[in-house]
Amino acid sequence: MKILAVQIQQQGDLRLTDLLAEIQALPLAARRFAGSDLRLDEANLEGDLHTYADFVKARSGHGPGRMSSHAPLTEIDLGEGEFFGEDTGLIFDRLTGKAALQFNQFGPRLRAIEDYINIAARNLGHDQSSFAMGQCLKPDAYARLAQLGIYKEIDYKISVPGADRAGLAAGRSVGEMLRAPLPGGVETINVRLSASTKRDSSLNPEGVMAIVNDLQRAGDAVKRAVVKGRDVNGRKERIDLIEEFLSVEADLRPARGHRYARPDRWISLRNALNAWQAEGGPFA
Amino acid sequence: MKITSLLIERCWPFAGSALCLAASVKWSPTFPPDAGDLLATSATVASVIVGFLTAAAALILSISSSRVYRHLKSQGVIDVLFEYLKTAIYAGILFLIVCIAGFFFESNTTLYVDLWVVTGAAMMLLFLRITGLLLRLIGHV
Numbered sequence: 001m002k003i004l005a006v007q008i009q010q011q012g013d014l015r016l017t018d019l020l021a022e023i024q025a026l027p028l029a030a031r032r033f034a035g036s037d038l039r040l041d042e043a044n045l046e047g048d049l050h051t052y053a054d055f056v057k058a059r060s061g062h063g064p065g066r067m068s069s070h071a072p073l074t075e076i077d078l079g080e081g082e083f084f085g086e087d088t089g090l091i092f093d094r095l096t097g098k099a100a101l102q103f104n105q106f107g108p109r110l111r112a113i114e115d116y117i118n119i120a121a122r123n124l125g126h127d128q129s130s131f132a133m134g135q136c137l138k139p140d141a142y143a144r145l146a147q148l149g150i151y152k153e154i155d156y157k158i159s160v161p162g163a164d165r166a167g168l169a170a171g172r173s174v175g176e177m178l179r180a181p182l183p184g185g186v187e188t189i190n191v192r193l194s195a196s197t198k199r200d201s202s203l204n205p206e207g208v209m210a211i212v213n214d215l216q217r218a219g220d221a222v223k224r225a226v227v228k229g230r231d232v233n234g235r236k237e238r239i240d241l242i243e244e245f246l247s248v249e250a251d252l253r254p255a256r257g258h259r260y261a262r263p264d265r266w267i268s269l270r271n272a273l274n275a276w277q278a279e280g281g282p283f284a
Numbered sequence: 285m286k287i288t289s290l291l292i293e294r295c296w297p298f299a300g301s302a303l304c305l306a307a308s309v310k311w312s313p314t315f316p317p318d319a320g321d322l323l324a325t326s327a328t329v330a331s332v333i334v335g336f337l338t339a340a341a342a343l344i345l346s347i348s349s350s351r352v353y354r355h356l357k358s359q360g361v362i363d364v365l366f367e368y369l370k371t372a373i374y375a376g377i378l379f380l381i382v383c384i385a386g387f388f389f390e391s392n393t394t395l396y397v398d399l400w401v402v403t404g405a406a407m408m409l410l411f412l413r414i415t416g417l418l419l420r421l422i423g424h425v
Contacts, residue, residue, distance in 0.1 A: 034360070174364050177361055
């Protein structure tokens with residue numbers, strides 16, 4: 001199971017733990033907001049330091065089947081109103097906002113969870129509060145970025161949602177959404193900013209770092225992000241931000257139904273978070 | 285309340301028809317002596333608009349297999365579009381009822397003229413809103 005290092009920033013007075021407690025007090029059917037297909041399934045708010053949460057969504061499209069070495073694959077029957085579900089665990093340090101997030105290809109991902117939390121805050125009457133979540137870079141990547149004296153190029157590719165539920169909840173009009181590129185048209189945009197060809201010319205360092213920060217927040221919407229430049233010794237450097245996002249692979253044994261059990265996932269997330277914080281560097 | 289583009293999009297036809305009502309109250313226009321022709325023409329226009337919008341609903345459903353439609357549907361945008369369409373159809377039907385009622389009651393009163401102005405303006409503005417969005421949607425398919 002892959003675990004990503006994430007920084008959560010609170011904007012406003014509302015604490016994320018309090019918001020999760022408020023959501024958890026609602027019945028399961030009322031935990032989806034603005035028609036979102038995501039919901040908070042379970043949260044553990046009792047520890048002194050950490051808050052644990054599990055977000056789930058119904059799996060759309062092609063679902064899994066049942067098979068064995070002697071039997072062909074067959075369908076798994078579902079009852080009326082039942083779906084295959086996917087879950088994503090999150091644990092965060094209440095004081096610092098440092099978090100460990102499970103990566104689940106089919107489950108809720110970073111951007112979707114951030115959108116869900118912010119939509120929930122607005123729907124529960126906390127208009128002045130919001131939360132920003134961004135992936136963290138490896139400590140040496142921060143150092144290498146900081147050591148670049150000359151930024152020659154930043155090249156990134158990002159998927160453009162065009163129209164999404166979060167946009168509607170944030171008050172974007174239908175007309176505005178229909179003006180954006182939609183599936184069938186452009187789905188990703190490529191941006192390449194380069195300094196002039198003179199040897200010592202450089203992009204504005206503050207501008208480059210601002211873009212890097214924005215790309216960290218965009219999470220899995222970023223398909224490619226590369227910064228090129230020269231360090232103080234004049235050596236050429238190429239930093240691939242996708243490869244440099246801090247993550248760890250946890251070895252988990254599947255439990256009942258060939259799924260990773262919630263307690264096991266939460267323990268792995270806590271171990272990863274503790275290990276990153278013990279290592280020091282920007283994530284500590 | 286925060287003013288967003290969605291709020292403006294939802295409200296501008298109603299704000300526009302409220303302005304028309306205010307203008308009607310201020311200047312108190314009157315119908316020509318024989319208002320029957322005007323009311324009949326208005327009712328015909330309302331019928332054409334309601335018919336067009338009902339056909340537009342079928343047009344939207346005809347693109348339901350496209351990627352754009354499925355994406356917009358999954359994100360809840362189509363639901364808002366249908367809400368606009370429904371509102372425009374209801375406004376057209378309401379204006380139609382107002383026009384027909386004019387044949388049975390005294391139509392050259394201030395109250396009736398104001399009612400005719402506000403429902404007619406609402407129908408036209410709601411029609412403009414949904415047709416603009418539909419044309420933009422079709423441009424993506």
